[in-house]
Amino acid sequence: MSASASLLRIRGLCVDFPRGGRVLHHVSLDAGAGEIVGLVGESGAGKTLAALSILGLAPAPGRISGGRIFIRDQELTQLGEEALRALRGRLAGFVFQDPLTSLNPVRRIGSALVESAMRHSGLTRRKARERAIAALRSVELPRPEVAMRAYPHQFSGGQRQRIMIALALINRPPLLIADEPTTALDAAVQSRILELLKRRASRQTLLMITHDLALAARFCDRLYVMRGGRVVEHGAARELFSKPRHDYTRSLVEALPGRRARASVPNRSRRQEPREVLAALSGLTVRYQGAAQAAVEKVDFSVHANETVCLVGESGSGKTTIARALAGVIKAAPGQLSFPALKDHAPSAAARARHLQLVFQDPYSSLNPRWPVERIVAEPLRAHRLCGRAEQKARVTALLSRVGLDPRQMDRRPSAFSGGQRQRIALARALAINPRLLLADEALSALDIRTQARILALLRDIRKERKLALLLITHDLALAAEVGDRVIVLRRGRIVEQGPASRVMNTPRSKYTRELLAAQARWGADAHSGGMYTSHP
Amino acid sequence: MMLAALAQRAARLLILLLGVNALLFVALGLSGDPALMLAGEDPTPELLESIRAEYGLDLPAWQRYLVQLGRMAQLDFGVSLYTGQPALFMVLEQLPATLLMAVLSMALTLCTAVPAGAWIGLRPESAARRFGAALTAVAQGIPGFVMALVLIQIFVVRLGWLPSLGYAQPAAWILPSISLGFFLAPKLCRVVSAGVAEAMQQDYIRTARANGASMRFILWREALPAALPATVALVGTQFAFLISGVVLIETLFLWPGIGLLLLHSAQSLDFPVLQALCFVVAVLVFAVNGLADALLRLMDPRLRPATQ
Numbered sequence: 001m002s003a004s005a006s007l008l009r010i011r012g013l014c015v016d017f018p019r020g021g022r023v024l025h026h027v028s029l030d031a032g033a034g035e036i037v038g039l040v041g042e043s044g045a046g047k048t049l050a051a052l053s054i055l056g057l058a059p060a061p062g063r064i065s066g067g068r069i070f071i072r073d074q075e076l077t078q079l080g081e082e083a084l085r086a087l088r089g090r091l092a093g094f095v096f097q098d099p100l101t102s103l104n105p106v107r108r109i110g111s112a113l114v115e116s117a118m119r120h121s122g123l124t125r126r127k128a129r130e131r132a133i134a135a136l137r138s139v140e141l142p143r144p145e146v147a148m149r150a151y152p153h154q155f156s157g158g159q160r161q162r163i164m165i166a167l168a169l170i171n172r173p174p175l176l177i178a179d180e181p182t183t184a185l186d187a188a189v190q191s192r193i194l195e196l197l198k199r200r201a202s203r204q205t206l207l208m209i210t211h212d213l214a215l216a217a218r219f220c221d222r223l224y225v226m227r228g229g230r231v232v233e234h235g236a237a238r239e240l241f242s243k244p245r246h247d248y249t250r251s252l253v254e255a256l257p258g259r260r261a262r263a264s265v266p267n268r269s270r271r272q273e274p275r276e277v278l279a280a281l282s283g284l285t286v287r288y289q290g291a292a293q294a295a296v297e298k299v300d301f302s303v304h305a306n307e308t309v310c311l312v313g314e315s316g317s318g319k320t321t322i323a324r325a326l327a328g329v330i331k332a333a334p335g336q337l338s339f340p341a342l343k344d345h346a347p348s349a350a351a352r353a354r355h356l357q358l359v360f361q362d363p364y365s366s367l368n369p370r371w372p373v374e375r376i377v378a379e380p381l382r383a384h385r386l387c388g389r390a391e392q393k394a395r396v397t398a399l400l401s402r403v404g405l406d407p408r409q410m411d412r413r414p415s416a417f418s419g420g421q422r423q424r425i426a427l428a429r430a431l432a433i434n435p436r437l438l439l440a441d442e443a444l445s446a447l448d449i450r451t452q453a454r455i456l457a458l459l460r461d462i463r464k465e466r467k468l469a470l471l472l473i474t475h476d477l478a479l480a481a482e483v484g485d486r487v488i489v490l491r492r493g494r495i496v497e498q499g500p501a502s503r504v505m506n507t508p509r510s511k512y513t514r515e516l517l518a519a520q521a522r523w524g525a526d527a528h529s530g531g532m533y534t535s536h537p
Numbered sequence: 538m539m540l541a542a543l544a545q546r547a548a549r550l551l552i553l554l555l556g557v558n559a560l561l562f563v564a565l566g567l568s569g570d571p572a573l574m575l576a577g578e579d580p581t582p583e584l585l586e587s588i589r590a591e592y593g594l595d596l597p598a599w600q601r602y603l604v605q606l607g608r609m610a611q612l613d614f615g616v617s618l619y620t621g622q623p624a625l626f627m628v629l630e631q632l633p634a635t636l637l638m639a640v641l642s643m644a645l646t647l648c649t650a651v652p653a654g655a656w657i658g659l660r661p662e663s664a665a666r667r668f669g670a671a672l673t674a675v676a677q678g679i680p681g682f683v684m685a686l687v688l689i690q691i692f693v694v695r696l697g698w699l700p701s702l703g704y705a706q707p708a709a710w711i712l713p714s715i716s717l718g719f720f721l722a723p724k725l726c727r728v729v730s731a732g733v734a735e736a737m738q739q740d741y742i743r744t745a746r747a748n749g750a751s752m753r754f755i756l757w758r759e760a761l762p763a764a765l766p767a768t769v770a771l772v773g774t775q776f777a778f779l780i781s782g783v784v785l786i787e788t789l790f791l792w793p794g795i796g797l798l799l800l801h802s803a804q805s806l807d808f809p810v811l812q813a814l815c816f817v818v819a820v821l822v823f824a825v826n827g828l829a830d831a832l833l834r835l836m837d838p839r840l841r842p843a844t845q
Contacts, residue, residue, distance in 0.1 A: 055747070057743070057746055057747060060662075085749050085750075085751060086749060087749070088746065088747055088748060088749035089747065089748040089749040090749065093747070093748075094744070094747035094748075096740060096743065096744060096747075098740060101739060101740040101741065102740040102741055102743070102744045103741055103744065104739075104741040104744075104745075104759050104762075104763060105741075105763070105837070105838070105839055106762045106763050106766070106836065106837055106838060106839075107758070107759070107762065111758075115750075115754075115758070116748045116749070116750075119748075119749060119750070119754075120749060151838040151839070153838070153839050164744070167744070167748065168747075168748075171748075
C-alpha cells in the first residue's frame, strides 16, 4: 500500500514527558481507507498514548517532540489546540475501554449525542436529534427514542459500549479509534460488540488497540506490535500471528492459553483411584437480601485432593458467590457445604482457613498497602499462631523464594511491586499455612498475557509439588481448558455443564457452553493457529 | 410510592421534633428558674409562688413536660414571659428578616464560591490552585463575626459609606450578607473546586475532549453538573450551621431576625419563646434538608429510584 493511499499516516512520532523522559520512540504507522489496523502490546507499551496523540489528546504534561501525523494528507502536528479541537470527533472518533466511566453519569445519553452533532456538523437541534436517534439505531440499541432520555447507569455494559460507538460515529469520521473496546465486557457481549464494530467500520478505517493478540489477529487486517513505546514488529495479521519474527511477538503468541494448552494435554487424562473429597457442595443455594433471583441455586460439585477444577462463567453467573460461601464469608445453609476431609461437621473458621486459602482477583487491593511484604505473608502464620518471631523470617524467606520473588525485598511494601509480583505475594500468603485447597478467584485476569502464563506455570508446579487441590474461578474458557482437570460451567447461578476439561471443550453438551466456545473461537485464543476449537462448527 | 416516601419523611420530622423538644426541656430545666428572673429584685417567697402557679412552674417535671407536649401538638407554645405575646407569633414575626439575610448571603456565596471554585478546580497543579486553597483555608479560619467587625470598622466607622444597623434600608443589608456569606463561601469554594478537579480526572471528560468539546463546554456541561450534587449536599447540611452564624451576625448588626430573638430569650430564660424558636428552626432545617435531597435527586439521576 502506498503511503499516499493511507488515511492515517504516522511518521517517527515521539512523545516526551517532562519528568518521565521519552515515552514514545519514533512510532510509525499506516492505516489505509477501510482497513482494520490493530495496535497490540501489554499495558504500558504506549498504545493508548500513541492513539491519543493523533488528535493532540495526550494527557497533560506529555508533549509531541518529534515526528508527523497525517490524516488524509492534512498534517496534524502543526495545528494548535483550537484547530485540533475542531477536528476531534470529525476526523477521528474514539471508543474507550470502560463504557461506564467514559460516559458522564449525570447527563442524558441524548444530550451528549445531540450536542456533539450540533458542534461539528452545524445541525439544528431537531436535525441533530434525528441523527442521534439514527446513530443509536445503527448500533442496534433497542428503543433509541427512549434511550435518548435515559442515563448511562440505566444500560448494561454492552449497551453502554454501543452508545459509545454511536457517539464516536455521530459526526461520521473517516477514522474510528477503539481503545480496548471489549476488555471490560463479558465474552458473549464482547463478540457482539466486535461484530458491530466490524460492520460499522466497513466504510471506515478502524484503529483497534488491544492487549489481546489472539483477538487482534482474528479481527484486524494488519497489526503493529508495541513494546516499551516502540513498534517492534508489524505486518499482515495472519502472517504475524503464524510466523512472528520478533522475539517479543513470539513470546506473546506462545503465552496464549490455546497455545499453551496443546503442550499440556497429553498427561492430563490419566485415570486415578478415588481421592479424598476436600470440599463438597450439595444443592448450595444463596439468595442475597432483596434480590429477586437466587445468586446461586442448587449447585452440586466437589473438589478432590490433588486436582484442578475450573469454575467458568460470565459476570453475574454466581462464581464469586460460590467462592464466598466456600471461604465462609457467606454462611451456607446446613448440609449444603461440607469439608469431608476435615472430618468435622462444623469446622471452626480457623480450621476452615487452614484447609482452604484464597487468592483474589485484584492484587492491588487485596494486599495491605501499609504493610511490608514480610508481615503480609506472615499474617496467616501469626493469626494461627503457627510460628514465633524468629522462625517467621525463615518461613517467609522460603515462601517468597518459592513463588519466585527475591526474599531480600521482604521489607518493601506492595507499591514497590508490579501486578504479577503482587499476585505472587498473595500466593505466598495463601501458601503460608499449607492449605490443601487453594481457591483462586479470577486471580489471573488482571494480569497481562505473559505474566499470566508465568503465574500459571508457577501455580501448576506448586500444585504438583504440594499435592494441592486448586479451584480456579475464571471467565476465560480457554484458560479453564488449559489448566483444569474438570470444568464446571455456570450460568445465572446454576451449573449448566460439568465434566472433564477435554470432554467439555470437545463435545459440549449445553447450548450455553457451545455459545461461549463459539464466541471465544470467533475472536479468541486459537485464532489462526488451527487450535483446539476449530473442530466445532 | 410517593405517598410512602412522604409518610416516612413526616414520621422522621415528628421524631426530630420530639427529640428537640425533650432535649430543650431538660436543658432549660437545668439552666435556672425563670420565676427568679421574672420576679425582679429581691422577690418575696409569695411573689415567686404566685408566678410559679401562674406559669405552671410548680408542677412536677413530668407533668410540665406532658402539658407542654400537648400544647405543642396544637402549635401553642404559650406566651412570652416578658412581652405577653404568643411565642410562636413573635418568632414568625422575626423570621422574614432572617430568611432575607439567608437568601441574600446564600446568593452572594453561590455567585462567588462557585465560579471561584470552578476556576481553581480547573487548575489542579497550578500555583493559582495552591494560592486559592491557602486563601480559602485562611478564610475558613477567620470566624464570621471577626470579619463582620472588620467590615463595620472599615465601611461604617472609617468610610461612613454604609449604615451599620437596622433593616429598614437596603444599604443596611449589604454588610450582614457579606459577613454571613463569608461564613459559608470558603467551604463551598473548596467543595466546588474539589468536585470540579475530581470530575476533570474522569474518563468522560476525555470522551468529551475526544468529541471536540471546548473547555468552556466541558466545564459547564460536564464537570460542574457532576460536581454540583456534592455542593448541594454541603449547602443542605451547612444550613443548620448557618443558623448559629446568624445569631452572631444578627447580634452584631442588630438585625431584627430570629437570631437576635434567640439571644434575648436565652439570656432571659424566656422558655415559651425558646421552645417556639427551636420548633421553627427544626422545621426549617428539616425542610431545607428535604429540599436539598430533592435537588440532589434531580441533579444526580443515579439517586432516583429505578423506573424502567
